[in-house]
Amino acid sequence: MTAARRGGVAGPVSGGGRAARVPSRGTGGAPPPTDSRLARELLDGLAEAVVTTDHAGVVRLVNAMAGELLPEIVPGTDLTRCAVAELARAVSAGADGFDAEHLGRRLRGTRRGLAGGRWAWYVRDVTEEQARTDALLAERSRTAFLAQAGSRLGLSLHRDQTLRATATLPVPYLADAAIVVHEPPPPADPHPHWLRYADGDPTPATGVGSWELPGAVPGLADALGGDTTEPSPWLDAELADLAPLLPADFGRPGTVLVSPMLSAGGPAGALILIRRADRAGFDRREIELAREFAARAGAALAAAELYGEQTHLARVLQQSLLPPELPRVPGATVAGGYRAAGDSLRIGGDFYEVFPTADGAMFALGDVCGKGVGAAVLTGRVHQSLQTLRLVEQRPLALMSLLNRALFDSPDAARRSQFTTLLLGTLTPDPDGGLRVRIAGGGHPSPLVVRADGTITPVTVGGMPIGALTSARFVETEFRLAPGELLLAYTDGVTEARGGPRDGEMFGEARLCQALLPVAGLPPAVVVERLLQLVDEWLDGQRHDDIAMLAINASAAG
């Protein structure tokens, strides 16, 4: 900005391409120059163009820089009709400034009023300044784009979510439509799959391409192989092959840029960016940005694939260990409940099982020591052994001893020193609707019986944990459930749940009995649900051990 000045033609002193702020008093109080030659010399020495007009708007004076920046404007020119359209408009409109592209330069001018209705225009060449600002803004938007891309791509570990982010992020910033071509891991169809997002679409579209697809798009086969190619204009001939990949209303594509989505393990796919014909092609900077983005997307996709494989393994293990759907049992209603310790795998060491037999059913509820995958593996072994051994032995006590030997004989069982507490029982319906129950115990908490009169008594079973000692001794007990009476077997995760509104107290057997009272007589599913709820409330989000329970009611299933 120029400083205020009066009288005479002397303009502000400027240098280095920028107007310096030197107020008129900056001359140290000396009188303004009156020598017109000196004034002219000073004026021509300015790095800023100066043009003055008279009261009628006709140019009276131009300095040397004006001759360079605005050669068309000479004394006598009517500025409202001058060759610089933006300046002419500004003069006509009485505006105080203008910005123009003129003769390959960016010009910025400001107007100052002079005495006698005259005006002075100061015009600067801001070409370089503008270029720097443009570059800075472009760099900022590029950084913002990559930051956003980084955070969105880092969000999900799921392959489809990552693919969706990869297709949506570059639109519309980098392209009008983006297509990710990828090959999903087995067991999916091995044809190339694609996922497309075009500007204005609500969600990405997906499809499966033919084997010819990689050859149909110039550069796609290279990108899928990990090589980069230059962007290419879209030719009519290729359009025919690719029509199914583009939205019906997309119109004629202009340029295509294909980038490999590289990851540590090789190319994870390819990203096709498409611009409409009316949009400029990709410049060097945009190509680099597209490559960088595709590489990040490739890395995210590879991470998601790895996670997918891992969770698939975990899921297979989980599926074999998750609590089973319980079968219908003659003369009894049974329900199970399970809450795995707070890990994200949802598998652990507690289990229950009910098998129908010729004259009733057999049930098991156990707790393998330890947590997580290690415990889950042993749980699987106990499960499997039980499944097999019950075919040859169905008396609880004898089956328990067999199971103990089977577990003890398994390789390196001793070294692992893992043991299991277990309740193993049979249910035999009586003609009157009651149930005869026989339970063998292996060091497990005593199950509870809720009698018809509302009393709750533990059934003492005892015994030693299985899989720990070859000479382990087990005991067996037998009792009867009258119609409507309930047997509840549970693991110590229930009674040893630490929480409560006060200081990390254990839930305990007393609270368990208290909780059972109001729900006695209701279907076992309701009892289990209620108990799980109370224990969960007691825990109030605290970490806990696996929790399992099995409720058996002497009554025909409804």
Add this chain to the structure above:
Amino acid sequence: MTPAGAGGGVDTAAVRAYLDCLDRADQTAAVRLATDLLDAGASVADVLVDVVAAAQQEIGRRWFTGRWSVAQEHAATHISELVAAAVAARTPAPTGRGRIVVACVEGEWHALPARIVAEVLRADGWQVTFLGASVPARHLVSYLHQTGPDAVLLSCLLSTRLVRAGRMVEACRAAGVPVLAGGPGFGTDGRWAAPLGAAGWGASARDAARLLRRPLRPAGPFPAAADDEYVAVLRHRRTIVQHALNAVDPAEDEADEVAAVVGQLVDALAAAIRVGDPALLAGFVGWQSEVSRVRPDGTPLLDVLLDVCAAALAEHPRAGDHLRRARRTAVAG
């Protein structure tokens, strides 16, 4: 709520008949009533929202007014669960609209409303996974990474669980999945859903179906809490409970219940600060005074509890402000 809220393809008589089945704990009749309605042309939403959910609201009222015991309420809910399962068994396979996960906030054990939402959406063509009652945030997140659904529907019936709901919404969004909030826990008009970062809120299964028909785009930055005083409040939870038990000195067999109410009060206070709305705590206190009016047995003195909270949280001005306003509600109630 009265059965007059019923609409669509069923009439109020169906709700009365259904309530009658629940009253008699006749699960066979309840299931038959529902399947007969389907056979007569009613939609899944008609049956589950207008009959089952409407009846459940009446049951909630019966429990609240002490006409029904917890056990009766549980037994009736169990039957409605079986009805929902029977209706689900007759729903044709999803038509591939997309994948949705329905879960209850950790600590939320009223799973039936969420189950109904799941079944209505399934009937609407969505592939739905219902994760059930009280879903731990870690389980939910690992499930999201495994399956990559289009959205999570999070059900919360009690505002005292909103701090946890907020954490779950944050976790889902961090996994790149938008969350739709459901249930009165987010406010009867859903006003606390947005401050917790949910992309939308619905009161019923029909709302959920409508919300999902519009595209859900990944939301902007997670809305920050006005301040983190709620964290400090939660840190004091145990101390406050202990102080309250000392102050009230309940009988041994009532101690757990008193402690639970104090815990909920602290949770409601933390939730109110989290969403920045004193009306939340006032609402909770108002409801508690209503409970103590309807069922005077074993309910502690609210104003004593509010005093204990205020004393323990004297250093926290926002908590103090919320407590003072809630106290006026308690007095007015």
